[in-house]
Amino acid sequence: MERLWTPAWIARHVAMVVLVVGFLGLGWWQVTRAAGGNTLSFGYAIEWPVFAAFVVFVWWREVRHTLRAAREQATVPAPSAAADAEPAVATPAVRRPVRVSRVPAAPADGVDDGELAAYNRYLSWLNANPGARPGDYPG
Template sequence: MKRLWTPAWIARHVAMVVLVVGFLGLGWWQVTRAAGGNALSYGYAIEWPVFAGFVVFVWWREVRHTLRKGSPEPPATPAPPAAAGSAPPTRTPGVRRPVRVTRRPAAAGADDGDLADYNRYLSWLNANPGARPGDYPG
């Protein structure tokens, strides 16, 4: 709990309280305006408490994150030394080797006719920068 009483956290606590009280005050102000006949203020009277709830949500999430970050994890048990001639030690279950994917290029004669036509169209557009697609002669 001492982690939540550092100067930075005290500033966060104060900011949370000020924002929540301010947002709830603005919500009450909109309720009084709505009671006076301003129909648009009904929406704002709902919106300001939602903002206050969001501030509380973010503050609570950060508090939980800080408390979890500092919690000690159980120490890993060391593996017994391997005897001569025994199998190599297994990997830990959480660590995995990355998989490499190799891509083979397409065969030289396997071009699709539509793909070839589209490539010719693109090269024509590149050669004629001012032309519109409807001007293509092919």
């Protein structure tokens, strides 16, 4: 439970309380407007408490996630000092993307495809002549 009393978590608790009270207050304000004859406010009177419930749901989910992570860390056995193997490196949850250079693949049999070469010449001609139509190709 002490993980939930860090400065970051205290800010989350305060934000949750402020948002829920604010959303419920706005919902009550819409109820009073709806009672005064504004029919559109009936929808908003329902919407604001739903927003408050969503804030409570997200807060509760984060609390459970934090407590579950703390429990899992406590149950992980300590590595034995007798093991001479390299320590296992934990895989990060988010990894950096791998950059791959793309090069054209060589034909499997080593012989160029004549139709493919002609098509590539056609595409190169179209790229070099942006205003041309495909029927203008001289090849």
